[in-house]
Amino acid sequence: MTKKVTITDLAKRANVSVTTVSQILNGKDDRFSSKTVKKVRQLQKEMGYAPDFNAQSLIRRSGRTIGVLVPNINNPFFSRFLRGIESEAMAHDYIPLIFGSNNNQKLESHYLFESIRRAADGMIIASAISDLSYIDNILTQNGIPYLLIDQAPVVKGDKVDVNNRLGGALLANYLIKKGHQRVVVVADENPTLNMEERLNGFLETYRKAGIPVNDDQIVKTTLTKDGGYQATNQALLQKPTAIFAINDEIAIGLYRGIHEAGLTIPDDISIVGYDDIDLAEYITPKLTTVHQPAFEMGTTAAQLIIKRIENQSEPIQRVSLPVKLVERQSVERKID
Amino acid sequence: MTKKVTITDLAKRANVSVTTVSQILNGKDDRFSSKTVKKVRQLQKEMGYAPDFNAQSLIRRSGRTIGVLVPNINNPFFSRFLRGIESEAMAHDYIPLIFGSNNNQKLESHYLFESIRRAADGMIIASAISDLSYIDNILTQNGIPYLLIDQAPVVKGDKVDVNNRLGGALLANYLIKKGHQRVVVVADENPTLNMEERLNGFLETYRKAGIPVNDDQIVKTTLTKDGGYQATNQALLQKPTAIFAINDEIAIGLYRGIHEAGLTIPDDISIVGYDDIDLAEYITPKLTTVHQPAFEMGTTAAQLIIKRIENQSEPIQRVSLPVKLVERQSVERKID
DNA sequence: TAGAATTCTTTTAGCGTTAACCGACTTTAA
DNA sequence: TTAAAGTCGGTTAACGCTAAAAGAATTCTA
Numbered sequence: 001m002t003k004k005v006t007i008t009d010l011a012k013r014a015n016v017s018v019t020t021v022s023q024i025l026n027g028k029d030d031r032f033s034s035k036t037v038k039k040v041r042q043l044q045k046e047m048g049y050a051p052d053f054n055a056q057s058l059i060r061r062s063g064r065t066i067g068v069l070v071p072n073i074n075n076p077f078f079s080r081f082l083r084g085i086e087s088e089a090m091a092h093d094y095i096p097l098i099f100g101s102n103n104n105q106k107l108e109s110h111y112l113f114e115s116i117r118r119a120a121d122g123m124i125i126a127s128a129i130s131d132l133s134y135i136d137n138i139l140t141q142n143g144i145p146y147l148l149i150d151q152a153p154v155v156k157g158d159k160v161d162v163n164n165r166l167g168g169a170l171l172a173n174y175l176i177k178k179g180h181q182r183v184v185v186v187a188d189e190n191p192t193l194n195m196e197e198r199l200n201g202f203l204e205t206y207r208k209a210g211i212p213v214n215d216d217q218i219v220k221t222t223l224t225k226d227g228g229y230q231a232t233n234q235a236l237l238q239k240p241t242a243i244f245a246i247n248d249e250i251a252i253g254l255y256r257g258i259h260e261a262g263l264t265i266p267d268d269i270s271i272v273g274y275d276d277i278d279l280a281e282y283i284t285p286k287l288t289t290v291h292q293p294a295f296e297m298g299t300t301a302a303q304l305i306i307k308r309i310e311n312q313s314e315p316i317q318r319v320s321l322p323v324k325l326v327e328r329q330s331v332e333r334k335i336d
Numbered sequence: 337m338t339k340k341v342t343i344t345d346l347a348k349r350a351n352v353s354v355t356t357v358s359q360i361l362n363g364k365d366d367r368f369s370s371k372t373v374k375k376v377r378q379l380q381k382e383m384g385y386a387p388d389f390n391a392q393s394l395i396r397r398s399g400r401t402i403g404v405l406v407p408n409i410n411n412p413f414f415s416r417f418l419r420g421i422e423s424e425a426m427a428h429d430y431i432p433l434i435f436g437s438n439n440n441q442k443l444e445s446h447y448l449f450e451s452i453r454r455a456a457d458g459m460i461i462a463s464a465i466s467d468l469s470y471i472d473n474i475l476t477q478n479g480i481p482y483l484l485i486d487q488a489p490v491v492k493g494d495k496v497d498v499n500n501r502l503g504g505a506l507l508a509n510y511l512i513k514k515g516h517q518r519v520v521v522v523a524d525e526n527p528t529l530n531m532e533e534r535l536n537g538f539l540e541t542y543r544k545a546g547i548p549v550n551d552d553q554i555v556k557t558t559l560t561k562d563g564g565y566q567a568t569n570q571a572l573l574q575k576p577t578a579i580f581a582i583n584d585e586i587a588i589g590l591y592r593g594i595h596e597a598g599l600t601i602p603d604d605i606s607i608v609g610y611d612d613i614d615l616a617e618y619i620t621p622k623l624t625t626v627h628q629p630a631f632e633m634g635t636t637a638a639q640l641i642i643k644r645i646e647n648q649s650e651p652i653q654r655v656s657l658p659v660k661l662v663e664r665q666s667v668e669r670k671i672d
Numbered sequence: 673t674a675g676a677a678t679t680c681t682t683t684t685a686g687c688g689t690t691a692a693c694c695g696a697c698t699t700t701a702a
Numbered sequence: 703t704t705a706a707a708g709t710c711g712g713t714t715a716a717c718g719c720t721a722a723a724a725g726a727a728t729t730c731t732a
Contacts, residue, residue: 004397004452004478006688017712022690032710048474053453054390054399055688059341059717063390074415083410116340117389138384142340225618256618282561282592284620342718353682368680391718395687406732 005049013047014039024049064094067115067123067144069108071192073100075223075249076277077294079111081149084298085124092306094121101127103190109135116142122305124149128192138265145308147301157280158308159318160301164194167290167323168201171244171272174288174325176209179334180242180270183213184235186228186254187246189220195246198274202244221250228253236261239332242270248277248289251330255283266332276326282322286328293321341385350375361387393455400430402641403459405444407528409436411559411585412613413630414462417485420634421460428642430457437463439526444499444670452478458641460485464528481644483637486530494644495654496637500530503626503659504537507580509606510624510661512545515670516578516606520571521551522564522590523582525556531582534610538580557586564589572597577670578606586612587623587666598616602668612662622664629657 007025011018016036024040043049057063059291066089070078082098089096097118099111108127112135115123126149129135136156139146147158175183185202188195199218206213219234221227228250235243235254245251251273258265265271265285273280276291300319308314345534352372360368360376379385393399395608402425406414414457418434425432431452435447444463448471451459472492473483483494491650511519521538524531535554542549555570558561564586571579571590581587587609594601601607601621609616636655644650 004455004480004688007690008688019690019713020689020711021710026690036710048449048452048477050449050452050478051690052394052688054455055392055717056453056690057717058388058390058688058719059393059690061717074419079410079415113384116384116386117392119340119388119390135475141384142386144340160641225552225614229618252618255620259620278561279615282565282588284591284595294436340718343720344718354718355683355720357680359681362720372680387720388718392720393687394689394718395720397687546687 003045005054007049007051007333010040010043010047010049011139014043016040016098022051061119062121063119065118065120066094066096066302067111067118067120068096068098068128069101069111069115069123069125070098071101071103071127072223073098073245076279077247077275077292080277080294081126081298084295084300085302086298088299088302092302094306096124096143097124103192103271105130107201109138112138116144120266122146122309124301124305126150139208143313145305146317147305147308148300149297150192152193153318158304158316160297160304160321161318162194162292162297162321162323164197164323165201165204165211167274167292168198168203169205170201170290170323170325172202172205172209172273174327175212175242175270175272175331176206177246178242178270178331180240180331181211181334182217182240183242183244184217184240185213185244185246186219186221186231186235186250188223188227195306198246221248223247225249225253225256232257232261236263240269242272242331245271245273248273248275248280248287251287251289252279252283257331266330270334272331272333280326280328285330288328288330289326291324291326293323337537337644340388341383343385343387346376346379346383346555350379352376358387358458363477367558380656397455398457399455401451401454401456402430402638403447403454403456404432404450405437405447405459405461406434407437407439408559411583413583413628414446416613416630417462417634420631420636421638422634424635424638425642428638429499430638430642432460432638436640439528441460441466445474448474452480456480458482458645460637460641462486469490481641481648483641483644485633485637486528488529488652492652494640494652496633496640496657497654498530498628498633498657498659500533500659501537501540503610503628504534504539506537506626506659506661507610508538508541508542510663511546511578511580511606511608511667512542514578514606514667516576516667517547518574518576519553519578519580520574520576521549521554521580521582522567522571522586523554523556524559524563527612534582559583559585561585561589561592564591568593568597572599572605577603578608578667581607581609584609584611584616584623584625587625588615588619591619606667606670608667610630616662616664621666624664624666625662627660627662633657 007018007021011021021040024037024153029037085096123146150161187199203213217238219231221231251271273287273289276289280287280289345352345356347357357376360373365373421432437444459482486497523535539549553574555567557567609623609625612625616623616625
């Protein structure tokens with residue numbers, strides 16, 4: 001097997017110096033005769049030469065890379081979010097380096113170091129950060145700006161978020177208006193801040209309406225289809241007329257569980273979700289949920305961090321994106 | 337903003353040479369006094385130092401990276417496949433570099449070069465390759481081994497695949513057995529080889545059973561939920577008793593379209609898919625489909641390519657993974 | 673106590689690339 | 703004719719790191 005083609009190999013074949021090749025390949029054609037330029041470009045194609053990225057970023061002190069830390073790559077919300085980041089990053093010639101932390105602290109800091117090692121120019125952090133000061137310390141010492149998604153407001157770092165409390169409240173209001181007096185919430189067992197906010201907004205609204213939701217009515221599970229499925233029986237035990245699934249994935253699991261229990265949605269029981277993933281429109285009945293602008297959150301995050309990378313002295317920004325209720329067919333009016 | 341912490345910074349603070357730090361951090365502690373070792377390790381934590389990956393891979397001539405080219409990152413089949421690659425790669429301390437080509441030739445070769453640039457040690461190619469000899473040429477010149485997923489058998493490169501023709505045949509047999517004389521296939525408009533094989537296996541089996549499926553009964557669309565949804569009307573026009581969706585995503589789109597048309601599955605019409613994505617069990621009725629071992633395909637691919645990277649002289653391997661029919665509830669017996 | 677062995681640490685060189693500068697040759701202008 | 707201005711190209715040093723080898727300092731051995 002041959003070794004990787006280097007600029008030196010190309011230069012030798014072209015009978016010019018290494019610098020000449022470098023300059024030409026970096027768009028400074030006008031400094032050389034068109035004969036030389038043509039020869040070099042031709043050889044590049046023939047030999048399949050690509051400048052070594054490691055050498056380039058070493059000398060340029062930038063890997064044109066953005067580290068991205070999310071809790072879970074498979075969750076449709078995050079995969080849409082990541083697509084947003086990717087499309088914006090690519091447009092600016094950056095590459096996202098994506099890590100799924102599963103909200104595991106150890107993995108998180110491992111990935112953090114991994115990003116530093118890989119010469120990330122900036123970081124987007126969407127997973128729940130338990131020890132922000134530690135992370136801030138490491139990142140700051142290495143001169144890497146970071147942006148937080150859906151995190152508690154802190155002084156440092158740019159932020160992109162969504163009003164989760166409002167989202168929860170929207171759903172609660174809707175269900176109350178539809179006459180649902182007895183609800184169950186299926187939430188996550190290890191709630192991150194944004195999840196807690198959704199829940200709080202929901203509970204607060206119910207409380208203010210004089211219909212308290214007590215602890216028995218909150219079922220904890222994992223944030224997956226299977227988590228929702230597993231939680232079904234416990235949820236049904238409470239004889240609710242409606243269930244609020246803290247995200248759409250759980251709602252899909254609930255759909256399955258409820259069908260298997262021989263009940264129909266929304267006749268026997270109403271369901272609402274949160275996220276508005278693609279699939280929400282493809283299941284039967286179509287899911288009423290809160291729309292989060294996942295893609296836009298991604299593009300916005302990428303835009304902001306790139307701006308900061310290229311100009312560290314910009315003022316810190318916090319961008320809040322809107323949420324909205326999307327009414328479909330999974331809720332029925334309840335007349336007691 | 338501070339610059340990135342380098343080994344030199346650390347060495348200065350520790351009052352030792354750069355080499356000393358390097359050696360200690362690379363596990364050669366026993367060559368140094370425990371005092372020095374402790375000092376260096378302590379400072380590493382404090383200063384948040386991580387060895388520059390670019391500098392390391394430059395000198396080691398390896399980025400411990402595997403380039404992965406898939407048609408579509410969002411397709412659940414591929415995302416499971418990618419998870420398989422990731423888990424295996426990580427276990428061997430490699431990082432997958434993932435590119436979604438959308439079967440776009442230009443993007444493909446762009447990503448190819450990108451992988452070379454990033455010092456990929458090997459490549460896994462799962463997208464349809466139109467000009468394999470070109471790719472082979474580039475990759476070979478750069479000394480990068482590659483592995484093909486579900487591609488036509490060629491001489492060079494390791495291969496991992498699945499018997500797509502058999503998968504198609506399995507479904508056809510099943511539908512025939514269930515009495516479905518009039519079927520429609522919803523296939524992709526730009527078929528890749530594996531898709532063509534599925535289709536051929538299906539058609540061939542029907543033909544051999546004396547029930548030819550003609551061109552009118554093959555509807556072309558994109559390989560997405562929306563693609564399936566859009567294709568519904570055209571498919572129903574043929575008055576089939578069963579529809580074969582060339583992948584599960586399309587099946588999900590069909591489910592929606594069929595419900596919206598006021599029909600029920602499987603009473604009015606039967607559906608079968610292909611892939612066996614997670615979701616297949618979560619929709620109503622549960623989807624009968626062909627199971628592809630996506631995750632195992634990923635781990636197997638990663639294993640093989642890593643083996644080859646570490647020992648280029650291994651004999652070329654071709655691994656075929658099994659497919660099987662998973663019978664659920666989306667097909668009903670038809671008595672004409 | 674001198675040399676050998678052991679322990680601990682540094683020096684040297686180079687990975688592939690580019691930025692900054694230097695220089696030779698050719699043309700142009702006065 | 704000659705110096706200034708272009709044209710086309712090369713030299714040198716550096717990015718952060720590690721492998722190989724050399725060099726001190728200390729301890730051991732006879």
